[in-house]
Amino acid sequence: HHDQGKSRVGLHSYQGALHLEDAEEDDYCFMAIEKSHQFHSEFFKMIPEHKRSESRKLNKGNIDWFKKKGCRIRRVPCAKGGMIVWDSRTVHAGAPPKVGRENPRMGPAAWATHEDLKLKEEAYEKFKASKHYPS
Structure with a gap:
């Protein structure tokens, strides 16, 4: 999803996540579409029906659009006590684990x-x- 909607052009904020435990690539971890922030305005121009809401969930077609732009999906592991910071225009989500684990x-x-x-x-x-x- 995006957290920065189409009404905001350019960089407006950063978001972050502090990890209280290790998050490995095959675990619950942060996932982002690399370089998707570079196509934020272009993406929203092609979906005029989107309202001014800040948050936007993406469907498979939307994700494929970013892939065609050369972006790739990346799971981002993080050590206990580490922090991940990203541009709010970046498409991101919590990645589900590849193996079962609780996520409180x-x-x-x-x-x-x-x-x-x-x-x-x-x-x-x-x-x-x-x-x-x-x-």
């Missing part, structure tokens, strides 16, 4: 409002996705 995520309960908890409960019950933030 959490945030301090103190950060969650009553409304946050209700939304998370509803998302859980309806098998919906939610925002990156745990609260």
Whole structure:
């Protein structure tokens, strides 16, 4: 997915992930389409139906488009205590493990409002996705 939508042109932010445990290439790890940030504006010009929303999930055809531009998908391992930083125009996702492993995520309960908890409960019950933030 992209986290920077078409309404923002050029570099607007960086994102990052701090790894509390080792993440090997065959494990849950960060995955990105290398150099996809270079084609951000061109990509959004070819999908005029996309709304102004910041986040954009990609389908197989979208990913193939980036591959035709010479971009390649890369799983990025990271050592415990390491950090990965990327341009928000970069197509990225969490890569599923090649072998089974749990993937727990959490945030301090103190950060969650009553409304946050209700939304998370509803998302859980309806098998919906939610925002990156745990609260």
